[in-house]
Amino acid sequence: MTDDGDRAAAMLDEIAAVSEPGAGVTRLPFTAEHARALDIIRGWMEAAGLVVSLDAAGTLAGRLEGPPGAPTLLLGSHQDSVREGGRYDGIMGVLLPILAVEKLRERGIRLPFAVECLAFADEEGVRFPTALIGSRALAGRLDPAVLDMADADGVTLRAAMEGFGLDPEALPQAARDPGGMLGFLECHIEQGPVLQVENQALGVVTAICGIERHGVTLTGEAGHAGTIPMALRRDALAGAAEIIGEVERSARETDGLLGTVGALSVAPGVVNAVPGEVRMSVELRAPDDAVRETAGAAVHRFCGALAERRGLAVTARRDYAQPAIACDPQLTATLADAVKATGGAGLALPSGATHDASAMADLCPVTMLFVRCRDGISHNPAEYAAPADMGAAVAAIAGFIETLRPGQGA
C-alpha cells in the first residue's frame, strides 16, 4: 500500500514543478504549463497500458477497452490548480485511478466494462469566469456562450482553446452517450478537517453543495484624496466594502450558506486617490439550491439600493452556477465497502467544495472518494496528503473497480 503511496508522492512532486513561477502550484487551463502537464499525464497513462486521446475540451482520456458493447466506467479529476495552490487538489485524483487501473492490469484482472481515466483541463474557474469546462463538455452541458468569456488579459476562451490546438466548434462531439456510461468516480483530497479529526485515511461523499459566482463592478468617480470633501465623494471601494459586509452578514445569518468575496481590484489603486472603480467577485455556496439562489437575488437587490444611495453605477451579473448534487447510493455503497476492505470505516461526509463530479452527475451516476489532508488545508501551498493515505486510496479505487458490476449504478 505504502509503495503505491510513495510512488504517487514522487509523481506528484514531478508534476508540481509544472507551474507558473511563485509560491505553490499555479497551473491554469490552455497554457504552456497545461501542455507540459498533459505530456506527463500521457506518459503515466501509457505506462499503465491505456490508450490515450484528447477531446475538444482538452480532456485527456486513457482508456482500457472492455468487452464489445460493454459500458464505460469513468474515473478522474482536474489538472488545473488555483493561483498559488497546492500539489494535490485535482491532480491527485487524476493520478491515483491510473495507478489503480495499472495494478488491476498487472494482476491480469479482466473487467466486464471499459475503464477511462480522465484529466480535465479546467475545474477551478480561475482563468475564465466559468468552471468545469471539461466535465460539462463530456456531459453535453457546456454552454457555447462561455467561449466568448475572456480572461484577465482579454483572451477569450475560444482563442485560448484554439491556441492550445483545440477546435471549439467540435465541442459538441466531446459529449458522451449517457446510455454507455456506468458511472464516474472522482478521488479528491477532502479539503476540510473531518477525516483528520475522525482518524480516517478515506471517506465517501454523500452529496456536493451548489455554487454560484457573480461579477460585480462599481463605478464612482476617482479624485484627489486631499481635496474632495467626504460628502461629495462617489467612492467605489467604500461601496464595495458595504457589499462585502452584506455578503458576510447574510451568510453568517443563513443556515448552510457560505459567502465569499475572494477577488477585488481597485482603480486607480493608489494611496492618495478616491477609488473610481472596483471589480469584485461574490461567491455563494449552499447544500440547498433554493437557499443559495435566494441569497444571490438578495445580493443583486442590495447592489441596486447601494447604487442609488451612494450615487454609484453598480452592475452585478451571475456568470456561473452549479446546482447541488447527490452521489449515487449504490456506487457509494460499493465504494464504502472497498474503503472498509482497506481497513477504513467507510465514513460518509458531504462536500462543501464543488468538483468535476458536480457536472458529471448530468451524464451518469457519480461517487467520490475523499482522502484525508493535513489540517484540512487546501487552495494553499501547504496542502498535504500522506503517501500512506494515497496508497490506501489506490487500493480502495482498485477494489471498487474490481467489485463493481454493470447495472449497479442508478
Ligand code: HGY
Ligand atoms: O471552488 C471549489 O469548490 C473547487 O475547489 N473548485
Ligand code: MN
Ligand atoms: Mn480546488
Ligand code: MN
Ligand atoms: Mn479540486
